Amino acid sequence: MDPIILSVTFVLGLLANRVGLPALVGFLVAGFILNLLGFSTSENIQLVGDMGVTLLLFTIGLKLKIKQLLRPEIWAAGSIHMLITVLFFGLGIQLLTFAGLHFFAELNVATSLLLGFALSFSSTVFAVKILEESGLANSLNGRTSIGILIIQDILAVLFITFSTGKTPSLWALLIIALLPAARWMFFYILNHIGHGELQVLFGMALALAAGAGVFELVGLKADLGALVMGMLLATHPRATELSESLLSIKDFMLLGFFLSIGLGGFPDFASFVVSALFVLAIPLKSLLFFFLLTRFNLSSRSSFITSVTLTNYSEFGLIVGAIGVSNGWLDNRWLVVMAISLSLSFIVASPLNMVADEIFEKWRNVLNRFETAKSHPDEERIIPTVMWQVIILGMGRVGTQTYDVLRERYGNVVLGVDADQEKVKRHTAEGRNVIYADVSGRDFWRRLVSLNFVKTCVITIPSFDAKLYAITMAKQLGVVCKIVAITEFDDEVEPLLEGGADLAFNIYDEIGIGLANDICSCLDDPKIVVGEQKKQQTD
Known part of the structure; x- marks a missing residue:
């Protein structure tokens, strides 16, 4: 050209x-x-x-x-x-x-x-x-x-x-x-x-x-x-x-x-x-x-x-x-x-x-x-009335790992939410409590306001604009639980905090910390130490 x-x-x-x-x-x-x-x-x-x-x-x-x-x-x-x-x-x-x-x-x-x-x-x-x-x-x-x-x-x-x-x-x-x-x-x-x-x-x-x-x-x-x-x-x-x-x-x-x-x-x-x-x-x-x-x-x-x-x-x-x-x-x-x-x-x-x-x-x-009297099968209009303490928005890889760790530690008080119906069905089949909901809509946050027993809401959805919009809407409607948001970029942390998140951090910072902890666990494992000593003696 x-x-x-x-x-x-x-x-x-x-x-x-x-x-x-x-x-x-x-x-x-x-x-x-x-x-x-x-x-x-x-x-x-x-x-x-x-x-x-x-x-x-x-x-x-x-x-x-x-x-x-x-x-x-x-x-x-x-x-x-x-x-x-x-x-x-x-x-x-x-x-x-x-x-x-x-x-x-x-x-x-x-x-x-x-x-x-x-x-x-x-x-x-x-x-x-x-x-x-x-x-x-x-x-x-x-x-x-x-x-x-x-x-x-x-x-x-x-x-x-x-x-x-x-x-x-x-x-x-x-x-x-x-x-x-x-x-x-x-x-x-x-x-x-x-x-x-x-x-x-x-x-x-x-x-x-x-x-x-x-x-x-x-x-x-x-x-x-x-x-x-x-x-x-x-x-x-x-x-x-x-x-x-x-x-x-x-x-x-x-x-x-x-x-x-x-x-x-x-x-x-x-x-x-x-x-x-x-x-x-x-x-x-x-x-x-x-x-x-x-x-x-x-x-x-x-x-x-x-x-x-x-x-x-x-x-x-x-x-x-x-x-x-x-x-x-x-x-x-x-x-x-x-x-x-x-x-x-x-x-x-x-x-x-x-x-x-x-x-x-x-x-x-x-x-x-x-609206018709009959609801579409892919639209959940209620949140199950269980004493949820943690709600995770976005059940991708990070959201799923977070869900599994928290449920193992605190029991069945964690609810997953995702806007992908296929993903919801897969998680449900694997035994997780996951529902379909569109977190960009005010209806979801209105329902969440009434659940005053929820302590923390973790937002792991990938889009920055969607995260910021959801946090702003949650604060406007009076959600009282703590809101935690993760991101992939340092320059997005401050806008999320200013938008109303109680905690926001770069996920890659935590990956390095987690990797270091895993390495320390491996070094402290006696089986690994003994194995390494035997290898040195053989050499």
């Missing part, structure tokens, strides 16, 4: 990041500005962008667990929402066409529905970023959001596949038949390549060569091949690690895609007006998500937070639009409109997600009326 293009893109991406927006907003704006300065997209930028989309689909496949998608609040709500949204936007665009507005002139029904399809997606990149920063990717609303996004992504891939108009060759049947054997071979390789550069190279080879390359050769869409390769490895224990190892490369290559959109043309006034009109319609998408999710027995809070997470347009809408332009179905100006709509939706959604819980609390009484 041209150094000027990279420099301008970096600066605007950084500015977007500093104001709390995804960097891709800056990349789109950079493309528009560079186009205004006389730059145009090149084959290299286009190639890098195509590879970024392929890697994006591969990493989505790595997270695609069929069992999770079979839940009705995911596949049914996601599909119904997309169908209604496509019809709503399609009808609305056709009405504007019949009204004689110049920008919408000559749009037929099929084109209007295609635009509606592009606008029906929510952003996977944005949602994952929000959920990871809040530490709620494995919570019920996090898993529901990601599941709905994957349903949307699958529909997008199917559209991309069939939009080419190619007829697969007979060799495609052989490739499909060999997938089970290929899966076994890929599992074996992933088990034996370590954690470094070979793992990254293996992931790229699967996505770009075994997936995109081979599928393209037999007449199938390359993007579908990348998704399928990811799905083959989705159940492997190191699938998440592989996805994370490709994260930076994928994000860099997607830079080419967003740049190419911006470099395609500078928006005029009419494009901004139409984009603003589309952004005004986003709340309707959110209201529909909320209504559908409550129909599938999710609580009003889970439904609301999930709906806010999905309140945006998607980079997949740009991909669908780009295919429409390349096939001659859409004018290039519509791609510019969708790029602006995407950027504006992020500008609206970013602050909205930051205050989503406060908005829910303000409208709690109204929103609770939409």
Whole structure:
């Protein structure tokens, strides 16, 4: 890439990041500005962008667990929402066409529905970023959001596949038949390549060569091949690690895609007006998500937070639009409109997600009326009335070890809490007292306030923002027990203490102390000393 293009893109991406927006907003704006300065997209930028989309689909496949998608609040709500949204936007665009507005002139029904399809997606990149920063990717609303996004992504891939108009060759049947054997071979390789550069190279080879390359050769869409390769490895224990190892490369290559959109043309006034009109319609998408999710027995809070997470347009809408332009179905100006709509939706959604819980609390009484009488099986709305003295929030490796040590020392007075239902089930099967709860919600802390016999609450969840938010909420609602928080960074200790934690420390400081104590125990063990003396005599 041209150094000027990279420099301008970096600066605007950084500015977007500093104001709390995804960097891709800056990349789109950079493309528009560079186009205004006389730059145009090149084959290299286009190639890098195509590879970024392929890697994006591969990493989505790595997270695609069929069992999770079979839940009705995911596949049914996601599909119904997309169908209604496509019809709503399609009808609305056709009405504007019949009204004689110049920008919408000559749009037929099929084109209007295609635009509606592009606008029906929510952003996977944005949602994952929000959920990871809040530490709620494995919570019920996090898993529901990601599941709905994957349903949307699958529909997008199917559209991309069939939009080419190619007829697969007979060799495609052989490739499909060999997938089970290929899966076994890929599992074996992933088990034996370590954690470094070979793992990254293996992931790229699967996505770009075994997936995109081979599928393209037999007449199938390359993007579908990348998704399928990811799905083959989705159940492997190191699938998440592989996805994370490709994260930076994928994000860099997607830079080419967003740049190419911006470099395609500078928006005029009419494009901004139409984009603003589309952004005004986003709340309707959110209201529909909320209504559908409550129909599938999710609580009003889970439904609301999930709906806010999905309140945006998607980079997949740009991909669908780009295919429409390349096939001659859409004018290039519509791609510019969708790029602006995407950027504006992020500008609206970013602050909205930051205050989503406060908005829910303000409208709690109204929103609770939409709840069904039946509760969702994954939502615990009560804490078992046992005389718990210690509650551990976050039952990962550190939380589990802390739980086991405290229970061994003090007895069955320790309760574990986690927002990952699968993790809760595993701990319960192993004999631990662990319940599901979303600690980012005020309901949990309200219930905890009434348990005045709890002496200590230990917070081991990984996200700093989630820890700080939980501590602040606990203090606001009047939790009287001592709050202990751990972190991985020294510069996070002081903010946690200022936020209300009674004790906060860097976990790595304690690892060194624990290791030293274990070594001292070993040196004081007479069996070890005698063994060492015998070894010296033998030598």
